[in-house]
Amino acid sequence: MGEANSKGSILVTGGAGYIGSHVVRQLGERGENVVVLDNLSTGFKEAVLYGELIVGDTGDMELVSRILKEHIVETVMHFAAHTIVPESVENPLKYYRNNTANTRNMLECCQKHGIKHFVFSSTAAVYGEPEDPNITEASPTQPINPYGMSKLMSEIMLRDLAAASPMTHVILRYFNVAGCDPEGRIGQSTEKATLLTKVAVECAVGKREQVYIFGTDFNTPDGTGVRDYIHVEDLASAHIKALDYLRNGGESITLNAGYGHGYSVREVLEMVGRVNGKPLKTIETDRRAGDPPALIAKATKIRSILGWNPQHDDLEVIVSSALNWERKLLERNR
Numbered sequence: 444m445g446e447a448n449s450k451g452s453i454l455v456t457g458g459a460g461y462i463g464s465h466v467v468r469q470l471g472e473r474g475e476n477v478v479v480l481d482n483l484s485t486g487f488k489e490a491v492l493y494g495e496l497i498v499g500d501t502g503d504m505e506l507v508s509r510i511l512k513e514h515i516v517e518t519v520m521h522f523a524a525h526t527i528v529p530e531s532v533e534n535p536l537k538y539y540r541n542n543t544a545n546t547r548n549m550l551e552c553c554q555k556h557g558i559k560h561f562v563f564s565s566t567a568a569v570y571g572e573p574e575d576p577n578i579t580e581a582s583p584t585q586p587i588n589p590y591g592m593s594k595l596m597s598e599i600m601l602r603d604l605a606a607a608s609p610m611t612h613v614i615l616r617y618f619n620v621a622g623c624d625p626e627g628r629i630g631q632s633t634e635k636a637t638l639l640t641k642v643a644v645e646c647a648v649g650k651r652e653q654v655y656i657f658g659t660d661f662n663t664p665d666g667t668g669v670r671d672y673i674h675v676e677d678l679a680s681a682h683i684k685a686l687d688y689l690r691n692g693g694e695s696i697t698l699n700a701g702y703g704h705g706y707s708v709r710e711v712l713e714m715v716g717r718v719n720g721k722p723l724k725t726i727e728t729d730r731r732a733g734d735p736p737a738l739i740a741k742a743t744k745i746r747s748i749l750g751w752n753p754q755h756d757d758l759e760v761i762v763s764s765a766l767n768w769e770r771k772l773l774e775r776n777r
């Protein structure tokens with residue numbers, strides 16, 4: 444514990460959100476000093492189980508600078524962002540402001556205060572609709588929506604800054620994040636969910652009547668979309684590994700964060716029904732605009748470079764934890 448603390452604090456932006464709160468928990472459990480900056484636009488203060496929560500905005504450079512200085516921040520983990528793809532199409536400037544301009548401002552503050560390391564939440568959405576569904580980090584980046592573009596622009600800024608400053612970074616391109624804390628303390632509470640796993644568990648607990656299957660005529664084994672679902676616990680541990688890698692002098696790098704294999708929409712929905720003990724009501728409908736048939740991470744680099752060894756690569760485990768959390772949310776709101 445003493446060793447972790449002596450290295451300075453970790454600032455986690457968006458640490459009250461779904462993924463950030465899982466990382467904060469893992470950082471706290473290993474004795475890191477954590478400070479969270481979150482404006483609670485989609486996050487929840489109860490989700491911050493360790494460290495101090497400062498309610499504020501990443502666009503507030505004065506506040507960010509003060510935090511970096513007063514908390515003697517060593518590393519910034521930057522999760523804060525807007526994350527809803529269809530909303531980014533309707534309101535692109537909202538995304539370029541929060542995901543791109545605010546990241547730029549964060550980076551300026553980091554540079555000013557000599558922050559050593561930066562870990563950035565990117566997304567498989569930077570790849571757009573790849574021709575080869577097995578995606579390496581060198582695959583072309585061609586986002587097809589403002590969300591993906593807003594993240595790619597942040598990646599570019601980070602890489603440019605790495606050439607001009609000593610701060611080192613890890614960019615993690617998350618594939619489809621799902622599941623919750625296995626002990627059920629925190630989970631995904633996102634309102635107006637659009638992600639398949641969340642929608643499916645909401646249906647399982649009766650919050651939704653049915654789940655729509657967007658497209659059954661893809662060139663995939665069962666005709667529905669295939670994705671690489673990664674358990675949030677494993678994704679969180681990849682951040683811890685990224686921190687250790689940077690502290691050990693690792694050079695700046697971009698890595699896919701996925702398992703390297705996928706499940707179809709039907710497989711996910713069947714598993715949710717099985718774990719819940721009752722099949723979900725599903726309705727087959729047209730493809731959703733911009734949905735590629737399959738997105739699978741080539742995920743060898745993250746394992747070899749970070750020494751990441753995921754522990755929850757099992758659809759049943761992922762779905763069960765998500766369903767447990769959804770049941771808790773339902774109880775709480777009764």
Ligand SMILES: NC(=O)c1ccc[n+]([C@@H]2O[C@H](COP(=O)([O-])OP(=O)(O)OC[C@H]3O[C@@H](n4cnc5c(N)ncnc54)[C@H](O)[C@@H]3O)[C@@H](O)[C@H]2O)c1
Pocket residue numbers: 456457458459460461462463480481482483484485486487499500501502521522523524525526541545564565566567616617618619620621633
């Ligand atoms: N969930 C996924 O499947 C997924 C996939 C790929 C990438 N990501 C990325 O992971 C990160 C976290 O996503 P999430 O799913 O946990 O979303 P989330 O909405 O649960 O978390 C985002 C957090 O950031 C906070 N926030 C947003 N704008 C802010 C601002 N300007 N200042 C301070 N706080 C702000 C929100 O209140 C929230 O707590 C995002 O950067 C997202 O783009 C998520």
Ligand SMILES: O=c1ccn([C@@H]2O[C@H](COP(=O)(O)OP(=O)(O)O[C@H]3O[C@H](CO)[C@H](O)[C@H](O)[C@H]3O)[C@@H](O)[C@H]2O)c(=O)[nH]1
Pocket residue numbers: 526528566567568590617618619620637638639640642654655656657658667668669670708731734738
């Ligand atoms: O109600 C639904 C929701 C989704 N799907 C299907 O389920 C699969 C997964 O869709 P999600 O919406 O859960 O996730 P996406 O793959 O579209 O994208 C998500 O994961 C990406 C990374 O791969 C990005 O991070 C992006 O931000 C995030 O929305 C797709 O085939 C989609 O068509 C349905 O059939 N019905």
